[in-house]
Amino acid sequence: MTSPGVLVLAATPIGRVGDAPPRLAEELAGADVVAAEDTRRLRRLVSDLGVELAGRVVSYFEGNESARTPQLLEALEAGDRVVLVTDAGMPSVSDPGYRLVAAAVAADIRVTAVPGPSAVLTALAVSGLPVDRFCFEGFLPRKAGERGRRLADLAAEPRTMVFFESPHRTATALAAMAEAFGDDRPGAVCRELTKTYEEVRRGPLSELVAWAADGVRGEVTIVVQGAPEASTSHLTDNASLREAVDALVGEGQSRKDAIAAVARTTGLPKREVYQVVHSGEDTDD
Structure with a gap:
């Protein structure tokens, strides 16, 4: 039985190519598959790093992420080492990658990272x-x-x-x-x-x-x-919370919206304001 492969999330420079972590070149050169947000940028990056890619290169961006994830998962299950890179920074942080990471974790496939630049x-x-x-x-x-x-x-x-x-x-x-x-x-x-x-x-x-x-x-x-955490301290006791919600309801807001508004104002979780308003009980003690 073939052992599963490894998914490597590799950070890429956010500006200067000299900021690339040393392991990036090693991982790119040794990958069976390189999934890149922009394959043209990948080609420029490997040229700057002096790396020759031995594995196959596939695109992996917002438009094809859903369709490409099962294909990459299949490669991982077949034992491939898949390296994921985005245009800049760490994959999956406001960039493509989360879906593939979640699928790999669900399939009990090892996920690791090459740490590096982060905006x-x-x-x-x-x-x-x-x-x-x-x-x-x-x-x-x-x-x-x-x-x-x-x-x-x-x-x-x-x-x-x-x-x-x-x-x-x-x-x-x-x-x-x-x-x-x-x-x-x-x-x-x-x-x-x-x-x-x-x-x-x-x-x-x-x-x-x-x-x-x-x-x-x-x-x-x-x-x-x-x-500032102290700016809403006058609204942290239960009686004041109820009064604030009632005042907004009196102005025409739904109770749900009023609770959400008071939660935003005080910085308290909505569920806490909800419990205070609906219980009618003083839970300060």
């Missing part, structure tokens, strides 16, 4: 904002309404937040963040990280909105400081 961690490290607790939110929705609701849900998030954004939507995203989080919330826009024209702009969101108004170029990562 998320690099931006966080140079932002100058708190790094002890953070969350990665990826790309915001393109539609204004959905984007506003997502940011409203994050308004009370106490952890530093990291976002990806396209350059032509950066100004709009920053304006929406300023509206949801407040003009004075500290942030940083990290542009072209590790590349020749790397730039990090730091300041309150209002200043970043003004800076981005003339247009932004290159790959963009936005870091925003979390909400």
Whole structure:
């Protein structure tokens, strides 16, 4: 019986090819299959690294991820070593890869990684904002309404937040963040990280909105400081929670929406606000 293969998630440079981890060249050269988000970029990368690919190369991107995953899983089950690379950074982190990882894990196939460059961690490290607790939110929705609701849900998030954004939507995203989080919330826009024209702009969101108004170029990562944890302490006792929900219901909101709104305002889990409102019991003790 053939032993199952190994899925290798290989990080690629986010800017300078010299940042490639040494193991990347080794894994690419020894792979039975290389699955690449963009095969043309892969060819340039292996040329820069001085690597000759012995295995077959297949494309693996958002448009064919669902269809290609079973094929790659079949190769893994047949004993192949499959190396997955994306255009930049770590596969599956806001890039193709999650479906294949999940399928491999479900099939009891070993999954490992070549650690390396990450725009998320690099931006966080140079932002100058708190790094002890953070969350990665990826790309915001393109539609204004959905984007506003997502940011409203994050308004009370106490952890530093990291976002990806396209350059032509950066100004709009920053304006929406300023509206949801407040003009004075500290942030940083990290542009072209590790590349020749790397730039990090730091300041309150209002200043970043003004800076981005003339247009932004290159790959963009936005870091925003979390909400002050003490800002909603007046709404943390059960009586005040019920009163806040009742006030919103009195203004015409459904009870479900009112509970969600109070949860966002206080930073409490929705289930906790729900239990307080529906139990009618004081659980402070």
